[in-house]
Amino acid sequence: MAIARGYAATDASKPLEPFTFERREPREDDVVISIKYSGVCHSDIHQARNEWGNSRFPMVPGHEIAGVVTAVGANVTKFKVGDHVGVGCFVDSCIHCQTRDLDNEHYMPGLVQTYNDVEADGETPTYGGYSDSIVVKEGYVLSIPDNLPLDKAAPLLCAGITLYSPLAHWKAGPGKKVAIVGMGGLGHMGVKIGAAMGADITVLSQSLSKKDDGLKFGAKDYYATSDAETFTKLAGTFDLIICTVSAGIDWNAYLNLLKVDGSMVLVGAPENPVPVHAFALIPGRRSLSGSMIGSIKETQEMLDFCGKHDITADIERIDIKDINEAYERVIRSDVRYRFVIDMATLPAA
Secondary structure (H helix, E strand, C coil): CEEEEEEEECCCCCCEEEEEEEEECCCCCEEEEEEEEECCHHHHHHHCCCCCCCCCCCCCCCCCCCEEEEECCCCCCCCCCCCEEEEEEEEECCCCCCCCCCCCHCCCCCECCCCCEECCCCCCCCCCEEEEEEEEHHHEEEEEECCCHHHHHHHHCCCCHHHHHHHCCCCCCCCCCEEEEECCHHEEEEEHHHHHHCCEEEEECCCCCCCHHHHHHHHEEECCCCCHHHHHCCCEEEEEEEEEECCCHHHHHHCCCCCEEEEEEEECCCCCCCCCCHHHHCCCCEEEEEEECCCCCHHHHHHHHHHCCCCCCCEEEEHHHHHHHHHHHHHCCCCCCCCEEEHHHCCCC
């Protein structure tokens, strides 16, 4: 067993703190990765604070991992020492299936999350990216294009694929009008990726405070949802709305912004049930759907797309000792647009 260093939540009520633990010995199909950067996702906060009620402690969060290969198993063919690689939200899948579903594995039984989970043996805990190293099966390691800086690429492993997947699935592209609700860590990726796909992007945000950024990222229009006139002016406008926010909104008002056959897709997870009136859907044959990350196949497709179009996240790089303050700032939406931990700042053993 190799000794790893990181930061962990040891209890839902306590701040994250330095933590030393064991990584499993690499097998023939494993890749050993030196973690250089780990993005901070709002779901890390939910999990570390047991806000979803399924937390396992001690917990090393982090599923936006970017690093460098330091060793490979004898059967590994896709990667070599020195490669720039990433690890996203899961490290195994389809473990209860006869064959792996390469397109829908993230929706299948047996998904093993990068942290706050156990491996296929049902015993070994998974620890995430707030650490100096990780051992991952080859089939769940992703290649990061060489032109993408590792720190700015790290958030692509969750925020990037979370927006790419619905944009691709609902065929955002030339001639399609797409609204992104919220301009945070998720939303700003949706603007960049959707614009690169050729879609006509509009940002719907509580205020106009980030309008200049939204337009710089590729949005054609930007509206404040605090202005009731926005919902009158834009009624029946969009083919697709992707909602990245977790706060309560007037769902019926947003659904009314869709064209006939338009779809509204949730990637943010509201705490309370979504109240929708039937007549917000029926007259326009509209749909309300959800989307969750993407398969490894689709995540690699997203990374290659971002490499082709030079798309990365806008980040604020932080020392790991500042992670607890960063959590509070995420809750206040006080970051543009994603925190990324520099793992070189881990304290020495």
